[in-house]
Amino acid sequence: MSRLAGRTLRLIVVLAVVAVVAFALAKLSPIDPVDAYLGADIARVGPEQRALIAERWGLDQPPSVQFFSWLQSLAQGELGYSMIYNAPVAEVIAERFWISLPLVGTAWLLSGIFGFVLGLAAGANAGGWADRVIRLYAYVLASAPSFWVAIVLLMVFAVGLGWAPVCCAGPIGVVPEAVTIWDRLSHLALPLITLSILGISQIALHTRAKMAEIMQSDAVLYARAQGAGTLDIAWRHGARNAALPAVTVLFASLGELFGGSVLAEQVFAYPGLGRAVVEAGLRGDVPLLLAATLVLTLFVCIGNMIADSLYAIVDPRLRRPRPSRVGHG
Incomplete structure (x- = not known):
C-alpha cells in the first residue's frame, strides 16, 4: 500500500x-x-x-x-x-482522443509484436545476414525524424502511386455517418505505418541485444549439445528472457509514440489529439494546451508504472522477497 x-x-x-x-x-x-x-x-x-x-x-x-x-x-x-x-476542453480532448486511439493503439501493438519478433530473429542469428539487415533497418529508422518518414510515405504512396488518400481521417465533404470502415482504414494506413516502423526499431534493437547475450549462455550451449535447433532454443530459452527489455521499451516508448503522433497527424492532417495540441500551441489556446499535455503525461507515467508491475511477471527473479518471520521459542 x-x-x-x-x-x-x-x-x-x-x-x-x-x-x-x-x-x-x-x-x-x-x-x-x-x-x-x-x-x-x-x-x-x-x-x-x-x-x-x-x-x-x-x-x-x-x-x-x-x-x-x-x-x-x-x-x-x-x-x-x-x-x-x-x-469545453474536456469535450475537445475526448473527441480527439477517440480519433487518435485507433492510430496510436494499433501502432503501439504492432511495434511490440514485430519489434519483438525481429529482435528474436536477429539475436538468434547474430552476425548472419538476417541480423545485418534487421540492424540496418533499425539503426536507420531509429534515427529518422517521424515527420520526415511521414513526408516520404506521403509523397511515394499518396502523391506518386495514388494508393492511399493524401489527408484526413475520412473523405473530404462526407459526413461522418456516411464514412465506411474501408474509408477509415485507407485514411489510417499511412499514419499507422509511419508510427509503427519507427516504434519497431527501438524494441527490435533492445530485444536483439538481450537475445544475442542469451545465445552465448551455458544453458544454450548445453541445449545445442543435446541436439536442439536454433529456432527451438530461441523459442524455449530466449523468448521469455528477451521479453523483459521488450516490455520495458514498449511501455517506455509511449512518450515517443505520442510525440511521433503529433508530427504524423500534422503531416497527414489527421484530426486527432496530436494535431489539436499543435493547433493549441500555434494559436495560444492555453487551457487546451495544458489539458492535453497533462493527459499525454498521465499516459506516459501510467505506461511506466505498468512496465514496473510487469517486470515481476516476466522475470520472477525481480520479485521482492517477502520478509521471513522468525519465531521465538
Whole structure:
C-alpha cells in the first residue's frame, strides 16, 4: 500500500511540474492569443474590442492569476474552455482522443509484436545476414525524424502511386455517418505505418541485444549439445528472457509514440489529439494546451508504472522477497 501511495505522490508531483513548465512556455511564446483568436479579422477589430475579448478569456489578468484560476477550475473537475474550438476542453480532448486511439493503439501493438519478433530473429542469428539487415533497418529508422518518414510515405504512396488518400481521417465533404470502415482504414494506413516502423526499431534493437547475450549462455550451449535447433532454443530459452527489455521499451516508448503522433497527424492532417495540441500551441489556446499535455503525461507515467508491475511477471527473479518471520521459542 505504501508503494502505491509513493507512486501516486510521484505522479502528482510530475503532473504539477509539467503543468507549471507548459504554462510558462506558453506565456513566453511570442504568439498573442487574441491575435490568433481573431485570425483574418484582426484588422477590423479595434482596441476596445480586443480588450473585451481579452477580458472574456481572462487574458487581461497577470500570468500567476491565470494559472491559479486554471488550477482552481481543475480542482473542481473542469479543464476550462477552448478558444479555438469554442467548446469545453474536456469535450475537445475526448473527441480527439477517440480519433487518435485507433492510430496510436494499433501502432503501439504492432511495434511490440514485430519489434519483438525481429529482435528474436536477429539475436538468434547474430552476425548472419538476417541480423545485418534487421540492424540496418533499425539503426536507420531509429534515427529518422517521424515527420520526415511521414513526408516520404506521403509523397511515394499518396502523391506518386495514388494508393492511399493524401489527408484526413475520412473523405473530404462526407459526413461522418456516411464514412465506411474501408474509408477509415485507407485514411489510417499511412499514419499507422509511419508510427509503427519507427516504434519497431527501438524494441527490435533492445530485444536483439538481450537475445544475442542469451545465445552465448551455458544453458544454450548445453541445449545445442543435446541436439536442439536454433529456432527451438530461441523459442524455449530466449523468448521469455528477451521479453523483459521488450516490455520495458514498449511501455517506455509511449512518450515517443505520442510525440511521433503529433508530427504524423500534422503531416497527414489527421484530426486527432496530436494535431489539436499543435493547433493549441500555434494559436495560444492555453487551457487546451495544458489539458492535453497533462493527459499525454498521465499516459506516459501510467505506461511506466505498468512496465514496473510487469517486470515481476516476466522475470520472477525481480520479485521482492517477502520478509521471513522468525519465531521465538
